[in-house]
Amino acid sequence: MSGRAAAGGTKERSRHGAARRRGRSERFAPYVLIAPAVLIIVALRLYPLALGVNFSFTGDGDANGTAVGFANYLELLDDPLFQTALGNVGLLVLLLPVAVAIPGLLATFIFLKVPGHRFFRSVYFFPAVLSPVIVGAIFNLMLAFDGPLNEFLGVIGLGPVDWLGDPGVAKFAVVGVQIWATFGMALVVFLAGFATLDASLLDAARVDGASLRQSIWHVIIPSLSQTIQFVFVTTMIGMLTSMFGLLYVMTSGGPEGSTYLPEYYIWIQQGQMNRPALASAASTVLFLIMLVVGLLQISVLRRAGRED
Template sequence: MPIGNAQPSVRPVQAGRGGGAAAGSSAHRGGARSRRAGGGSRAERLAPYVLVAPAALIIVVLRLYPLLLGVNFSFTGDGEQNGVAVGFDNYRELFEDSLFRTALGNVGLLVLLLPVAVAIPGLLATFIYLRVPGHRFYRSVYFFPAVLSPVIVGAIFNLLLAYDGPLNAVLGSVGVAPVDWLGDPDLAMFMVVGVHIWATFGMALVVFLAGFATLDSSLLDAARVDGASLPQVLWHVIIPSLARTIQFVFVTTMIGMLTSMFGLLFVMTSGGPEGSTYLPEYYIWIQQGQMNRPALASAASTILFVIMLVVGMLQIKLLERAGRDN
């Protein structure tokens, strides 16, 4: 009996020790797993920031920091006053300069012509998406001007639009008097803008075609079944469905018109006649490269940046409101 009584007293102790060890091991593994899970969740939260950090650093170093330096430099003087703070003197001088006021007026003209610059590639992309006869050929032809250098485009149209060029020869054959396309101050800016639209709408066309790839074709099928005309399909189906794409094209086209026309202006008109084709970017180049006035050029650059920022934000707001109304 003593032996029999001793045996049960030993087994619970051994079982307890074994259970305690198992429980401790299980608790240890659970704690390790929770720590790994916690570490994994922290890593997942930090991963996006780590991936974005190099691009953000490049933007800050190569974009934002030079921008801030340029803004600060615009409040200093040129020549003998180089590095000396002059307040808003550069900005006052800019708005007193008739050439700069002409450049700002031409910016207003670009804003007015912007819907045309966006509508042309939008309509052409619509016809290609609807597979009009020869759409594959048109798609390649429409994009071809986008690969040409602005200098080459400007030289080609200088020949075409010359006073004794082919265009006036054709007009003369039908009894129309020759027109000085690039020498008339009232026409020259329209010619340069038209050439720029022709040379660059291929990129916007590609963006529109990418937007059409996300369009729900069942909406078009439903519109056809209901007997909707092409203008009705455009206004009630395509434009609302491509609202984000249209916003993107509007903003990028506006930026391109304000900052990418220097080559055409330089080759086709050099700012003339009578300064009628000046744009802020051309004015900036003149002040920096020929007049050696970097502080004044920095002030003009700051104004151009503010114009692009304000116009871009207004475009986005107006397009969002139009999309909600549709």
């Protein structure tokens, strides 16, 4: 009897040991699976970012490689072109809700199957496949002082507008073109979000007599809060880091530097002025701006979602 009891105790201990080993394996399995992605991010993103930040504290020209502390950042603050670039970043942040609302509303209409919704889906996405250089060249022709848009304004009795030559107008013209050229991808993301929307909620809202505006505000927006957060952040990143081609073709930062953005400023300092350390400092500032604005947007949207 004692032998059988001892054998039973040994088997029980071995089962407990195997269960503990399986538990440890299950706990470590997620870390093993994400390890390759983490290594790639560290090697290709975080490490170069750290090198760039470190390089921003060194000098250019004769002081190349010499530590200069915050001298590059102080020079950025005194540079009128960089101040203009930062001001334009503020303009982009203010216009960001518009850049998100347009594809959101269009996706809503497509989801509600307005007449011709299949045709509109392809038409709205078409600009997203065009190169920024092509988009810039097209709108350079359309927005020229003697272009078709001003001709149309003349026909209806409005004076011509110097769309790309007036500093107060050019920045809005370029941002408007950027929104038109890129909202197709946001539209696709919104349509993917609508695929997860519970249609019974909209049916219940219709039964209760809710208008389209009320359905959007009280049903669609709360249900798509995660999608909206994603589109906000990705649209902001695109507007701050993907407008170089459009700026270069349409205005080259002009007139009078009014359409400068940090991305274009960085290219000028690195590629034309041969000041890589100053360009690294500007890149670090741009990264911090994107990080802070992105976190603030997510915080505000989450708070709004909880209130709803």
